[in-house]
Amino acid sequence: MTARIGVVTFPGSLDDRDTQRAIRLAGAEPVALWHKDKDLKQVDAVVLPGGFSYGDYLRAGAISRFSPVMETVVEQAKAGLPVLGICNGFQVLTEAHLLPGAMLGNDHLHFICRDQKLRVENATTSWTSDYSEGQEIHIPLKNMDGRYVADQYTLDKLEAEGRVAFRYVDFNPNGSLNDIAGITNEAGNVVGLMPHPEHAVEPLVGTGRTDGLPFFTSILKKLVGA
Amino acid sequence: MSRTPLDTVEHATATPDVELPWAELGLKKDEYERVVEILGRRPTGAELAMYSVMWSEHCSYKSSKVHLRQFGEKAPQSDALLVGIGENAGVVDVGHGYAVTFKVESHNHPSYVEPYQGAATGVGGIVRDIIAMGARPVAVVDPLRFGAADHPDTKRVLPGVVAGIGGYGNCLGLPNIGGEVVFDSCYQGNPLVNAGAIGVMRHEDIHLAKASGAGNKVILYGARTGGDGIGGASILASETFDDAKPSKRPAVQVGDPFQEKLLIECTLEAFKEKLVVGIQDLGAAGLSCATSELASNGSGGMRVTLDDVPLRDSTLSPEEILMSESQERMCAVVEPDKVDRFLEICEKWDVIATVIGEVTDGDRLEIYWHGGKIVDVDPRTVAHDGPVYERPYARPSWQDELQADDANKLPRPETSEELKDQVLKLVASPNQASKAWITSQYDHFVQGNTVLAQPEDSGMIRVDEETGLGVAIATDGNGRYAKLDPYAGAQLALAEAYRNVATTGAKPLAVSDCLNFGSPEDPAVMWQFAEAVRGLADACQQLGTPVTGGNVSLYNQTGEVAIHPTPVVAVLGVIDDVARRTPVAFQEEGQLLYLLGDTHEEFGGSAWSQVIHDHLGGLPPQVDLERERLLAEILISASRDGMIDSAHDLSDGGLIQAVVESALLGGKGARLVVPDGLDAFTFLLSESAGRAVVAVPRSEEVRFNDMCGARGLPVTRIGVVDGDSVEVQGEFALSLDELRTAHEGTIPALLA
Numbered sequence A: 001m002t003a004r005i006g007v008v009t010f011p012g013s014l015d016d017r018d019t020q021r022a023i024r025l026a027g028a029e030p031v032a033l034w035h036k037d038k039d040l041k042q043v044d045a046v047v048l049p050g051g052f053s054y055g056d057y058l059r060a061g062a063i064s065r066f067s068p069v070m071e072t073v074v075e076q077a078k079a080g081l082p083v084l085g086i087c088n089g090f091q092v093l094t095e096a097h098l099l100p101g102a103m104l105g106n107d108h109l110h111f112i113c114r115d116q117k118l119r120v121e122n123a124t125t126s127w128t129s130d131y132s133e134g135q136e137i138h139i140p141l142k143n144m145d146g147r148y149v150a151d152q153y154t155l156d157k158l159e160a161e162g163r164v165a166f167r168y169v170d171f172n173p174n175g176s177l178n179d180i181a182g183i184t185n186e187a188g189n190v191v192g193l194m195p196h197p198e199h200a201v202e203p204l205v206g207t208g209r210t211d212g213l214p215f216f217t218s219i220l221k222k223l224v225g226a
Numbered sequence B: 001m002s003r004t005p006l007d008t009v010e011h012a013t014a015t016p017d018v019e020l021p022w023a024e025l026g027l028k029k030d031e032y033e034r035v036v037e038i039l040g041r042r043p044t045g046a047e048l049a050m051y052s053v054m055w056s057e058h059c060s061y062k063s064s065k066v067h068l069r070q071f072g073e074k075a076p077q078s079d080a081l082l083v084g085i086g087e088n089a090g091v092v093d094v095g096h097g098y099a100v101t102f103k104v105e106s107h108n109h110p111s112y113v114e115p116y117q118g119a120a121t122g123v124g125g126i127v128r129d130i131i132a133m134g135a136r137p138v139a140v141v142d143p144l145r146f147g148a149a150d151h152p153d154t155k156r157v158l159p160g161v162v163a164g165i166g167g168y169g170n171c172l173g174l175p176n177i178g179g180e181v182v183f184d185s186c187y188q189g190n191p192l193v194n195a196g197a198i199g200v201m202r203h204e205d206i207h208l209a210k211a212s213g214a215g216n217k218v219i220l221y222g223a224r225t226g227g228d229g230i231g232g233a234s235i236l237a238s239e240t241f242d243d244a245k246p247s248k249r250p251a252v253q254v255g256d257p258f259q260e261k262l263l264i265e266c267t268l269e270a271f272k273e274k275l276v277v278g279i280q281d282l283g284a285a286g287l288s289c290a291t292s293e294l295a296s297n298g299s300g301g302m303r304v305t306l307d308d309v310p311l312r313d314s315t316l317s318p319e320e321i322l323m324s325e326s327q328e329r330m331c332a333v334v335e336p337d338k339v340d341r342f343l344e345i346c347e348k349w350d351v352i353a354t355v356i357g358e359v360t361d362g363d364r365l366e367i368y369w370h371g372g373k374i375v376d377v378d379p380r381t382v383a384h385d386g387p388v389y390e391r392p393y394a395r396p397s398w399q400d401e402l403q404a405d406d407a408n409k410l411p412r413p414e415t416s417e418e419l420k421d422q423v424l425k426l427v428a429s430p431n432q433a434s435k436a437w438i439t440s441q442y443d444h445f446v447q448g449n450t451v452l453a454q455p456e457d458s459g460m461i462r463v464d465e466e467t468g469l470g471v472a473i474a475t476d477g478n479g480r481y482a483k484l485d486p487y488a489g490a491q492l493a494l495a496e497a498y499r500n501v502a503t504t505g506a507k508p509l510a511v512s513d514c515l516n517f518g519s520p521e522d523p524a525v526m527w528q529f530a531e532a533v534r535g536l537a538d539a540c541q542q543l544g545t546p547v548t549g550g551n552v553s554l555y556n557q558t559g560e561v562a563i564h565p566t567p568v569v570a571v572l573g574v575i576d577d578v579a580r581r582t583p584v585a586f587q588e589e590g591q592l593l594y595l596l597g598d599t600h601e602e603f604g605g606s607a608w609s610q611v612i613h614d615h616l617g618g619l620p621p622q623v624d625l626e627r628e629r630l631l632a633e634i635l636i637s638a639s640r641d642g643m644i645d646s647a648h649d650l651s652d653g654g655l656i657q658a659v660v661e662s663a664l665l666g667g668k669g670a671r672l673v674v675p676d677g678l679d680a681f682t683f684l685l686s687e688s689a690g691r692a693v694v695a696v697p698r699s700e701e702v703r704f705n706d707m708c709g710a711r712g713l714p715v716t717r718i719g720v721v722d723g724d725s726v727e728v729q730g731e732f733a734l735s736l737d738e739l740r741t742a743h744e745g746t747i748p749a750l751l752a
Helices: A015-028 A066-076 A088-095 A152-160 A214-225 B007-015 B031-041 B046-055 B067-072 B108-113 B115-132 B152-172 B234-237 B257-272 B286-297 B318-323 B336-348 B379-383 B400-406 B418-430 B481-484 B484-504 B523-543 B607-613 B625-640 B654-664 B680-685 B698-711 B736-751
Strands: A004-009 A029-032 A045-048 A082-086 A100-102 A112-120 A138-142 A147-149 A164-169 A180-184 A190-193 B079-082 B090-095 B099-108 B136-146 B176-183 B193-200 B219-224 B280-281 B301-305 B329-334 B352-358 B365-369 B372-377 B448-452 B458-460 B470-476 B506-517 B547-553 B564-574 B592-596 B646-649 B670-672 B690-696 B715-721 B725-728 B732-733
Touching: A004 A015, A015 A029, A015 A214, A045 A066, A045 A088, A045 B690, A066 B654, A082 A088, A088 A100, A088 A190, A112 A180, A138 B715, A147 A180, A164 A190, B007 B372, B031 B046, B046 B286, B046 B318, B046 B372, B046 B698, B079 B564, B090 B506, B090 B547, B090 B564, B099 B115, B099 B470, B099 B564, B108 B152, B115 B136, B115 B152, B115 B193, B115 B257, B115 B280, B115 B329, B136 B257, B136 B458, B136 B470, B136 B564, B152 B176, B152 B257, B152 B736, B176 B193, B176 B470, B193 B470, B193 B506, B193 B523, B193 B564, B219 B257, B219 B286, B219 B336, B234 B715, B257 B329, B257 B336, B280 B286, B286 B301, B286 B318, B286 B329, B286 B365, B286 B379, B318 B365, B329 B336, B336 B352, B372 B379, B372 B547, B400 B481, B400 B680, B418 B607, B418 B654, B418 B680, B418 B732, B418 B736, B448 B698, B470 B484, B481 B484, B481 B564, B484 B506, B484 B523, B484 B564, B484 B625, B484 B646, B506 B523, B523 B547, B523 B564, B592 B625, B592 B698, B607 B654, B625 B646, B625 B690, B625 B698, B646 B654, B654 B670, B654 B690, B654 B715, B654 B725, B654 B736, B690 B698, B698 B715, B725 B736, B732 B736
Parallel strands: A004 A029, A004 A045, A045 A082, A082 A190, B099 B506, B099 B547, B136 B176, B301 B365, B506 B547, B670 B725
Antiparallel strands: A100 A147, A112 A138, A112 A164, A164 A180, A180 A190, B079 B090, B090 B099, B099 B193, B136 B193, B219 B329, B219 B352, B280 B329, B301 B352, B365 B372, B448 B458, B458 B470, B470 B564, B506 B564, B592 B690, B592 B715, B646 B690, B670 B715, B725 B732
16 A cells, blocks of 8 residues: 555646656655645645746746645645645745745746755655755756745744755855745645755656655655555 | 728629738738739738738748758658658657657747747747647757847847747746757847747647538637737748838737646647547637638638637737737637537636637638628638749859858967967857856756756657657757858758767657748848758758758848858657667766767868857868768667767867867866877867767777777777866866866856
8 A cells, every 4th residue: 555645736737747757756656636626535645746837927826825726735734734845836835824935036037947956954854754864965946936035033933943944055046045945834744845856756867866756755654654 | 900891702892993901911012913813803801811921931931932842852761750841840750659740940030029029939839830730749949049149139139038938938848958059140130049849649649730521610729819919920020120110019929838838738638538630720820820721731611700719809800810920829620529528628727719610511711700701712822822932043142252261271279378278268159158057047857858958969858758768859050151051051950960869879860940041032042042952952861861841931131131041950869768868978087088080171160260260261061971870870879789978979169169068067077189190270179070079988998999990980089088177188288167167157247
């Protein structure tokens, strides 16, 4: 019995199929979820994938958070359902207030696509337990609105509680405060990050590294105790 | 615009003397007279609108057709070709039941007027061509050419073009895996924004643009029709720019990539359920093109009610609706009992879909508006029987003088120090410098199948996860070579793209081209065009790679001054297992560097002659297509059998440029020795074609040499991967840090 991990497709989601592949490669069963459908099909965890949902025309993630599927995701995340938001998915999570802060346009005003060095700051969440704290990894980054911001109180709280999950190393690609690349909620079941672990799961494609696979093996181990 | 009373067919017949604005719509007098002759009466306003856009240079290929026929006449026998020239894009068999469709197009003129939207909609247009064949788009490439890198207008045009390509392609979820960025003052005021796309499908999914089966419904779906891009094909793409005329900005379309992403998904879902009989995208000439081409290619006629077209602007006249080039629209022909399901899928994806007409058993295209018949034509006369011109052409008077101005006689560096300085200057020059600042604005990871992307020699995409089957694509063109000799220049463009595909380990299969030239009304330009087409067709025949489709962009000139003739050639290749691909970067210290092919003193049109002497003259490198084929076979075999760990083709900038790129990408230096019989300058900077440099693990040295020897390919050991500098023994050494600063600093300094 393996874990069933749902991947939501919003209109304009781009990395939904890639994320399903990463889940499969990690040994779990990917389940396609549709934005208009409140039913999560009894999955054990959910990934909100990257892309430009609704074209990011209003503000990244701002419309998707109101989709029917998000009602259930928010409700169940609060009850402990593991949720990972990647890039646009992270933006949806902040818009839905499952994670604090917000994402602004990159400070250099360009889309940026690069192999980004990160440091794992919290290896205790549902999605990061297969890493070790302080581990440095390379994960592809590609976005237009990746600049993480929050008020000082929130930042201090995130830092004090160890809820900064990933930090940019050597180069801050977008002007994120405190070099923040990803964060977790207090319970550690909801994690959001701008870089794309699903693009670093096979040695042959993407950057040629597999540094992103532990996201998916972490959750699998948590769910099935493998 | 709307006339009272409505200009119906009946009205046109009754009022033969009404003057129509055919000249304003871009038609010549004799062309208008031909329309009258075809119809046996004056056209209605709507008919005139249709003929004017469909008979434009952009849509009808009226100046180029007589030459382009050679691509068919000289097409080599190829088992791989499933769909050839004439459809939205060619389709090639890549094995295991998979087919690949690909094409390159131009969006030059709109991108100069409005860089962001021009370039963005260029991506959108080529992607719809790929969907229309039944394929899922899997990658895009963008060959770009701009004016001088330090010219102020380049700073206006380039960032907009790059942002437009990224903004559209990234939002569609298509990895951008290749292309080129070239600077030359000849493109000042006439940037070349070409866009290519690749799609993958199963053989049985191939769809064609034809309307057959009387009673089948014609469904328009996607974006609403607005007033943007009216006359884009006729007014914008088919004339030269003239400062005296008013701004042409309203003729540029505005893109909505989100809508296009929905269009992709909903179209593919409809294909999957086999709901579509025929399909056509709406690009240049909008509904005029889609309806006339679908009807013309099918067995029957078509009746369309224009009132049913969903509009963004309710004040549009029927002529404007027919000419609008609003983006993100497609037209499908669907059997009546499948219409409901088709509309349901569109609704699932929030895509507006409307039945606007049906296929009839007649042979006329009839269009109605407010109950009146405003178009009644034989669709073939609109779509296919446009004017054909035998434009006069003549070898320009200056060609001999240009060729006599021999670049091999330019002063060469006299000392090692001078050679070193020139090498450093070359790798930092805008054309040779790293384009990472540009390509990092494109997503090349999305879809998770990108095996190679720029700056690799070709982009490579995995098609099948089980077997590792993949496809590779490279685009190349060198306007400087083509200016010196258009026949050879076109062949060199093909040779380079062919070589680039083979260098990564893929077997070249087929060709698409984008032919960018000046005004066909200038006999000198027409001669360049004729020579380039002849050269490309001959070379495709010899290399066994058929042209599957492409695009011609004329009128790329300002006043009397045309751009360099610039045939851009895309070659598509297949690789059985992408795990065997060969990258550019040096992999391991100690590996031996071999130069494959012959090096002659060839500096005509070279990067060296441009950067050091600002010179263009002499003859381009010699073309030896049999050598190219042999080199490709060796590179593919060596890749398949694991004999080489990295490879790089040699082209502009010569050997040193290739070695520097491999070194910087791999983070490993090289020690080079000038081979016997060559001087250091020629060894490093000549641009002889048919060459590549490869890194061979020591364990494979004997086997690799034996293979080259047995097949008669000249191979010269030139050094070893080693250290943290690029050293040419007895001449100079440049540290990787110094090279990196020079190579990577230029473009950001100019544009960031």
